Amino acid sequence: MISRSTIDRVFETARVEEVIGEFVQLKKSGSNFKGLSPFSEERTPSFMVSPVKQIWKDFSTGKGGNVVSFLMEQEHYSYPEAIRYLARKYNIEIDEIEQTDEQKHQADERESMFLVSEYARDYFQNIMFENEQGKAIGLSYFKERGFTDEIIKKFQLGYSLNEWEAFTSEALNKGYNLKHLESTGLTIVKQDILASNGTKQFDRFKGRVMFPIHSMSGRVLGFGGRILTQDKKAAKYLNSPDSDIYHKSNVLYGIHYAKQTIAKEDNCFLVEGYTDVISMYQSGIHNVVASSGTALTENQIRLINRLTKNITILFDGDAAGIRASIRGIDLILEQGMNVKVLMFPDGDDPDSFAKKVSNEELKEYLNNNSQDFINFKVSLLMDEAKNDPVKKAGLIRDIVISISKIPDRIQQEVYVQECSRIMDISESVLFSELAQINNKVKRDAAKPSYKPNRPDPNEPPLDVLYPEAFQVQKTSKFEKVDELKKYEREIIKILLLYGNNEVDFVDFVAGEDSTSGDFHSLKKEHFQNVVSKEIYLNLQDDEIEFTDETFKHIYYDVIHQLNQSESISVDVLVNHPNSEVSTLVTNILMDDEKHVLSNWDRKDIVVKSKESDLSKMVLDAIYNLRRVLIEQKINSLITNVKDENEREQILESVVNYTGLKQRLFERLNRVV
Structure with a gap:
């Protein structure tokens, strides 16, 4: 248990604008700061931070509080977790009061999973630097990829021994619970009638180099593991399964290391894989994150939207990957964000290109070669259309559909004008097509999700089946002011x-x-x-x-x-x-x-x-x-x-x- 004196020192030292500024892009507004709410999908700022009062308020959701309550809302920390996070950030030594057995027994399950994950990170890293197999296989692999010791340690990379129970046995010997090893996905537990306890357990990431996946605040949520053998039956990359602390659709690899630079430079580079992020970071591009091999999701886009309105997608030469990312562009546009796209030459990906050129050449290439998503789509798909009028019409319609996703009407008009110029087609035709798409969206939204059948005379009325719903309708509108x-x-x-x-x-x-x-x-x-x-x-x-x-x-x-x-x-x-x-x-x-x-x-x-x-x-x-x-x-x-x-x-x-x-x-x- 953390002492009262430590808690007081944390509150005296922590600055609410500094802590929240790591998660939300804040802009000065008089004596306060304001920004977009991290808790809702808004496009105009309603989130306010007061440095004088050391508090914050999100007017879109009604949430508010001090620096600790923000971390509890944002990162789902418990009160002690938030205090510990701030103590680490401001180098405050924590005075502990001895916990009773009952208090230890009541420890939060999520915290136990975080502790197991953090132990695993340290274990895998130690194996790679101290164990002979780890050095010969894991460390050698990362060195061959061109990663320095400094960058390997910064991203907390590691290696899982090519043995069935090496990690699990060591974790159990250290006193960690098998239940938490299983719930985090680090250990796979199966029924085995031949085993003495009726179960058999083994390491999920056996024989893989390890990439810890962090939350925005830096806590270890899960892992990605890459196999180094040529086993065709095994997946090249393996991720932790979803758990109470890890949901891959809500996480971006590298966001913890990139958040400050993303907010500072007002742009985020989006790549596909772990090594893309690490290579770019080593080359001086720190505002880079990856979707970790999954299709881009709305929640991942919202993570970036808290820090910047600008995303630049970096494509490699893989056609399937490009088409999947094109689908992600529409999701980004729907969030009211600005999208640019960049292709690397000669089939390079971000990892390989960053190793080929100097840091200055990489920055110059990124600055000079990103293009608007319309230009990119046209250049990518025009070869397919060539002189076929039907295919060309399909391409134009596809671009207009993307434009329709943009919530800002002025931006829509600007993009229509740009599309008209590039595709050599009149603006009136494009505006007409855009209007038809928008009207169809409105009609679809207005349609009921199902066609109700005639009521069954033997079935109770809806207000009997769902009294709570009808109660709200009857009372909430005319609720008396106290x-x-x-x-x-x-x-x-x-x-x-x-x-x-x-x-x-x-x-x-x-x-x-x-x-x-x-x-x-x-x-x-x-x-x-x-x-x-x-x-x-x-x-x-x-x-x-x-x-x-x-x-x-x-x-x-x-x-x-x-x-x-x-x-x-x-x-x-x-x-x-x-x-x-x-x-x-x-x-x-x-x-x-x-x-x-x-x-x-x-x-x-x-x-x-x-x-x-x-x-x-x-x-x-x-x-x-x-x-x-x-x-x-x-x-x-x-x-x-x-x-x-x-x-x-x-x-x-x-x-x-x-x-x-x-x-x-x-x-x-x-x-x-």
Whole structure:
């Protein structure tokens, strides 16, 4: 268990904008940063980071918090995992408190799988550098590929001995659980009635060089293994199976090493294999990732989209691979991203070409030879069409279909003009074809996914079969606003944002008008007080208790801080161990910054400062809270009349409370 002092040091040292900047491309916006949400498919920024407050908020999903909560959302870390990640990043030594046997027993299954994977990475690497077979086969292979010791160690490459149980036996001897060895796919377990325990286990990656596959934050998710023998029955490359920590369709090889350069250079090179990534990286091209031999998926594209809007696909000379990647281009366009394509000469792939030329020549080739996807498609497919009008028409239609995938209408028009120029065909024909494709997409989307049959008289109605669905339709639209919770939240918001401010307040006193004889509120002179103290005194006088448990928790913490130091430290609440408290505090703090996303300053729209009317905001919140409580009291009195003897007494109380409510309305400048 991590000590409290270590956690405090982590929060004091970690910078939320630095950590999030490794996962999301952030751009300066006033005193804050903004970017695209990593949790939703958006095309306009709604993700905001506040360096001053050390918090973040994703307005598209409502998520928010501090630097630790971001890692928990982004990387699915547990709280201790996030603290350990930050401690490693900022070179903070972790003080451990001894765990009990019960706490060890409750260790998270995912963490156990991560630990097994990290042990395997170290084991395979050690075998390659220390074991004779590892050096003779594994290390020799990587050296022959031209990889330096530095790059081999950076990518944590290794070797799995060509023995059936070498890794599994060693891992079991080290105390790792066979269940986790199997769930990560490192060990294959099969039933065997001849075995003493009824099962037989062996290493999945026997006799292969190993490529660890990392998450964006650098944790080992799984492995790729390449066989070095000429066994035709065995797959050349073998990947870890999907598990609780590894889903190959959600992962890009090399993303951990490439993320910072991708964001910095605002471009990502996409290649096919592990060695392509490593060779390019060794040659100075660090913003490169691979789809690891799988067809490009939407989730993989979204990983890149968090860092940049620009992808350059690097093709080798393999025709099948090129056609598969062409299908991936449409997926990239659908995400609103910009695609360029590059072919290497003489049938080279990124790996072989990077070894043929110098680092400067490689960079120059990449800069000068990438082309727009339309030019690429035309140059690739025109040879097939040649002078055949039917094939040429098919090629044009294929390009227009790609253009239709682009969500931005202006970009669509630009690409249509480019296609018209290259293919020597009128823009009107292309626009007409584009309109037909777009209309067909709309019609298909509007069609029901099935044709309902006539209802079976013996089958219960839908609202009986699925009551939850119908309940939502009936109630959600007309859900009543909880006024009490609304004003409790408003008071907590004022305490968090302005609790330490000292402002002028106006006191009121009840009196009788000398002319009309009406009873109403009269103003007194101004006085100064700290916002938090004024709120505390008012709530204390009325003996008001918060009804919402989280609001109550925050309020008591604020009062405790005031008693200790006479000021409120929002950082303590942002980094609160209770996640409900820290999330609510972050949401309140970042909601106050939401107007920044609209760029009102650039539109010459002046946003009025709330501090200019702070005293009214404070008193309005208090008066409204009192008003709602009085209304609830009146309703309670009216509904609880049991007999005639009580009626007169209750009626008198109702009249008194109504008078109080009347004076509150006057103070709020409202008409009853």
